[in-house]
Structures are given as structure tokens and as C-alpha cells.
Amino acid sequence: MKKIDLLFLLFIIALNVTAQPLVSPPNMSYSYQVKREGAYLNVAFDIVLKDRIASQEMIILTPLFINNQNQTRHELAPAVIAGPKRYKVIKRLQAYDNLVFEQTPQTLMKRKGSQQTVSLSYTLPYEEWMQGADLVLATNISGCANCGDTQNNYLVTKNILPPLFEPAYLVSYITPEAEVKERSETFIARINYVVDRYELLPDFKNNATVLREVDAVIRELRNDPDLTITRHTVTGYASPEGRFDSNITLSRNRAKSFIDYLQRKYGWDTSRISHDGKGEDWPGLRKSVVESPDFPYRDEVVQIIDQVSDITRRKRLLESLDGGRAYKMMLNELYPPLRRNEFQVSYIARAFNVDEAREIIRKRPQLLNLNEMFLVANSYPKNSNEFKEVFDIAVRMFPDNIISKINAAAMEIETNSIERAIERLKGIDAPEAWNNLGVAYAQSGNVALARQYFQRAAEAGSANATHNLNQLTKKEENQKIYQ
Structure with missing residues (x-):
């Protein structure tokens, strides 16, 4: 057979991808179609022979599939x-x-005409x-003078069916x-006072022990080089x-008597001290009753209290409850802890670098802000x-902060805690939350809701949402091929 230029046709197959043969057999051109329809795969070829062949020659054209990944040939x-x-x-x-023939031909034709x-x-x-x-066209030419059998494989197209598309969503x-x-x-x-009196008596009952505990707390805060104390508040x-x-x-x-005691002991600046009295602690009493399962009148x-x-x-x-027996039990067991002072120390924590913050976040996370936790x-x-743990700590320390919620949900999505993430993000109006x-x-x-939130976030300017919307569309198109 005489040598001629290679020729091939382009053909758009039914899978919506452009199929282009990389190499075409000599003296012929072809078009093809590969289409998945439910449980079946349909393949069609139109092969155009360009030149005549000798009277004794024979051409065998065999389409075949080759999957090199799993070593399959069909x-x-x-x-x-x-x-x-x-x-x-x-x-x-x-x-x-x-x-x-080793395999019964689908068609046997006599070569005639120029094309x-x-x-x-x-x-x-x-x-x-x-x-x-891959789809391959194997050719076997025999019977030509001085040439022997000639066998060649020509790649028609790679990936007859595109692989299942796995979207890469960005949180x-x-x-x-x-x-x-x-x-x-x-x-x-819990300073003990004489009934109806407010003077602080350091040696009354166990006040000495309580004041030593107070002293330890205050000294620790005052001596902490990472803190600058700004204010003290006492509530009675x-x-x-x-x-x-x-x-x-x-x-x-x-x-006020507790403030006076602390001021005398530590020389606090009066401009940075305040005090208040809340009176009867009914919420505290209710909490104590609820948390006392053995209390018979709970x-x-x-x-x-509620009604x-x-x-x-x-x-x-x-x-008068149960002839006064309930009140006597409350008076002896539940009322004393309610008589207390709460002292609040306000301070400013210094900034920490990442290495310092990695150490502090597990010991005193309250000293870090969200930015430092994010960097950690x-x-x-x-x-x-560790990555997951830091976001867990952040949302625990800042439970009402929108940024901590969004970041914690992003982490949960990446660790496949989908339901927790959805619950955490509900009601947050921010493009990052919608994405x-x-x-x-x-x-x-839930593709419909996913598309709805991606579109909403993309319209608000989220580049991640625009990317995710494209990924979702590609997946839907890919799935249609395999339905």
C-alpha cells in the first residue's frame, strides 16, 4: 500500500466531551460515538477507506477497550x-x-470503489x-506483496467515559x-458574717481560711507578668x-466591708474599685434546690419560686411548707452558701506570638483572643x-461570637460532623456561613439547598461559593452520564 498523509476527523461524542483521535490509521478516516444509556454502553464507528487495496489483501479493523489501571482489555x-x-x-x-477468523466479524465487505x-x-x-x-482501533493488514502482516493499534480517544467527578468544595x-x-x-x-451584721471579722468561723484563698488568687493575678489589672469589682x-x-x-x-479589707491589705487604687449589692439571691436558691436531688421538697x-x-x-x-420543716432544711443547708461576696478582677492580657499561644491555649485559653487562636x-x-481541638476551644471560650461559630463549623465540615455544623450555622447572616x-x-x-446557599453567598461576593457552585454543576452534569 502506498504511503499517504495521516487524516482524522473530529467528532463530538454524546457525553458532551470533545473526542479527538491522537493518531489515525493510514488511508482512512473515521468518526465515532460513545454513549452511556442506562445499563448499556453504545459504540458506533464510521470508517472511511480512502485508497484501493490489492486483490489479495485484507484489512481487519477491531475496536477495543483498554483500561491500563486495572489491566482490562476487551x-x-x-x-x-x-x-x-x-x-x-x-x-x-x-x-x-x-x-x-479468531472472532466472528460484525461485517465482511469486499473492497470496491475509490472510497x-x-x-x-x-x-x-x-x-x-x-x-x-481508552478506545483503540486495531488494524491488521495482510496479503500485500513483500510486507507480511502489519499490525498496529491507533488510539481513538482516552477515557471513553469520564471518571466520576468528585467535587473539591472549599469551606x-x-x-x-x-x-x-x-x-x-x-x-x-464566702465570708461568714454575724446575722444581720456586715462587719468583716477575719477570725470569725472559717473566715481565715477563706481570706487565705482570696489572698492566693489576688497575688497570683498581681504577680502574673502577662496581665495588667485594670479594675476590681465586688458584689454582695x-x-x-x-x-x-x-x-x-x-x-x-x-x-463594701470586703472592699475596705482588700484596700487596706493591698493598697488598691480607689478609682479602680467598685462595689454593689444584689440583695436576696433567689436565682442562686433555685439553682441550689434543683441541684440537690436528695432535697425532699425540691x-x-x-x-x-417560679409561680x-x-x-x-x-x-x-x-x-409554712410542711409545717416549716422544708424552710428549716433550707435555712441550715441551702441559705449559708448564698451569703457571699463575688469579686471580679478585670485585666488586659498582653499579645502572644504563635509559639507562646500554643502553650497557653491548653492552660489559660482565656488569655488569648480569637486571632491568636486562629493562628495557633x-x-x-x-x-x-490539634487543628480541631483549637477550634473547639475557641467556640467554647467565645460561644456567642459569629466568627468562632463559622470557623468551628468549617472545621466540623472538614471532619465530617455535618449535622453539628448545620446546627451551628443556622441563623447566621454572613456569606461565609451561607457558603x-x-x-x-x-x-x-441536599443539592437543592446547597445550590441555594452557594448562589446566595456568591451574590454576596464569596469567591469560595462561586467555585463551589461550579463544582456542584460539574458533579450534576457528570452524574447524568451514569444515570
Whole structure:
């Protein structure tokens, strides 16, 4: 056969991808179609022969699939085109049932005319190995003078079916701004006072022990080089026996006496000290009752506190409950801890670098701001336990902060805690939250909601959401091929 230029046709296959043969056999051109329809794969070829062949020559064209990843090779029924003499021989052998071909041809044709079209079509059950397989056209030319058999494989197209598309969704994290870390810590000092008196007596009952504990706390805060103390606040509380107005005054005076004691001991600047009295601590009493499972009048006392708004009447009902036995138990067991002072120390924590913050976050996370925690998190690999732990700490320390919620949800999405992330993000109006909700819903299979949130975030300017919307669309298009 004489040598001619290679020629091939471009063909757009039904899978919406452009199929282009990389190499075309000599003296022929072809178009093809590969289409997945449910449980079947349809393949069609139109091969155009350009030149005549000798009378004794024969061309065998065999389409085949090759998947190099799983070492699979599958041949389709070939097309046989023979010169006039060779064609007669083949027909004669077939008439006598003599084996001529290893695989029965789909079509046997006599070569005639200057240009001839060979059409092939196949319907095969779809199998998983076909995904990612290449379509190849094998040619076998025999019978030409001084050439022997010539066998070649020509790549028609790679990946007859595109691989299953796995979208790469991007979650949104927000880098918090650095801030001045104004913090406060509250401590309880259960100072014992003489009934209806407010003077602080250091040697009364166990006051010496309580004051030593207070002293240890204050010294630790004052000697901490990472803190600058800015203010002290003392709040007094009383138990709910006696007159309501008197207890307000009593709690204020007890707070003032505690302030005076601390001022004398530590020389505090009076401009940075304040005190207040809250009077009778009814919320504290209710909490104590609820948390005392062995208290026999728990339900009755809670009902009276919740339903009787008049304080005087409330006290009378409690005092008369079960002939006064309930009140006596509360007076002896539950009321004493309510008589207390709470002292709050406000301070500013210095800024920490990442190495310092990595140490502090597990010991005193309250000294860090969200920006420092975010930098610590990103100093660890994203798939590490440390990365996850830092965001858990951040959302625990700043439970109402929108940025901490969004970042914690992003981490949860990346660690496949989808339901927790969705619950955390509900009600947050921010593009980053909408994008992350879109990712969460996409991963849980709710494509409609995912698209809705991606579009909303993209319209608000989220580049991640625009990317995710494209990924979602590609996945939907890809899935149609395999339906």
C-alpha cells in the first residue's frame, strides 16, 4: 500500500466531551460515538477507506477497550475488508465451515470503489471497568506483496467515559481581627458574717481560711507578668430570709466591708474599685434546690419560686411548707452558701506570638483572643487533632461570637460532623456561613439547598461559593452520564 498523509476527523461524542483521535490509521478516516444509556454502553464507528487495496489483501479493523489501571482489555467484533480474490477465498472457506477468523466479524465487505465507508455499532452491558478506559482501533493488514502482516493499534480517544467527578468544595474560614484583650475573672468569697451584721471579722468561723484563698488568687493575678489589672469589682449577696429592703442594704454593706479589707491589705487604687449589692439571691436558691436531688421538697420549692412573684408571700409559703420543716432544711443547708461576696478582677492580657499561644491555649485559653487562636490552629495540619481541638476551644471560650461559630463549623465540615455544623450555622447572616451551609448540604446530599446557599453567598461576593457552585454543576452534569 502506498504511503499517504495521516487524516482524522473530529467528532463530538454524546457525553458532551470533545473526542479527538491522537493518531489515525493510514488511508482512512473515521468518526465515532460513545454513549452511556442506562445499563448499556453504545459504540458506533464510521470508517472511511480512502485508497484501493490489492486483490489479495485484507484489512481487519477491531475496536477495543483498554483500561491500563486495572489491566482490562476487551475486543469488539471486527470489520473485515478484503480485495476481490481474497474475498472469494474467505466466502468459500466459510461455506465449508472452515475457521477463518479468531472472532466472528460484525461485517465482511469486499473492497470496491475509490472510497468506501464501513459502519460498525455495538451495544454492551455497562461495567465498572469501562470508566476511564481508552478506545483503540486495531488494524491488521495482510496479503500485500513483500510486507507480511502489519499490525498496529491507533488510539481513538482516552477515557471513553469520564471518571466520576468528585467535587473539591472549599469551606470558608474567617481570620479574626487582633483585639485588645480586656478580660475579667470572677471568684467567690464566702465570708461568714454575724446575722444581720456586715462587719468583716477575719477570725470569725472559717473566715481565715477563706481570706487565705482570696489572698492566693489576688497575688497570683498581681504577680502574673502577662496581665495588667485594670479594675476590681465586688458584689454582695444575701440569703432570702428577713426583710427584702434590709437585705439589699446588708449585701451592699458586706461588699463594701470586703472592699475596705482588700484596700487596706493591698493598697488598691480607689478609682479602680467598685462595689454593689444584689440583695436576696433567689436565682442562686433555685439553682441550689434543683441541684440537690436528695432535697425532699425540691419540686414544691421550685414551683413556689417560679409561680409566686410577690416576695413577701413567697417567703410565707416557703416558711409554712410542711409545717416549716422544708424552710428549716433550707435555712441550715441551702441559705449559708448564698451569703457571699463575688469579686471580679478585670485585666488586659498582653499579645502572644504563635509559639507562646500554643502553650497557653491548653492552660489559660482565656488569655488569648480569637486571632491568636486562629493562628495557633493554622500552625497545625488541617487534618490533625490539634487543628480541631483549637477550634473547639475557641467556640467554647467565645460561644456567642459569629466568627468562632463559622470557623468551628468549617472545621466540623472538614471532619465530617455535618449535622453539628448545620446546627451551628443556622441563623447566621454572613456569606461565609451561607457558603459553609452549602458545602454541608452538598455533602449530605441536599443539592437543592446547597445550590441555594452557594448562589446566595456568591451574590454576596464569596469567591469560595462561586467555585463551589461550579463544582456542584460539574458533579450534576457528570452524574447524568451514569444515570
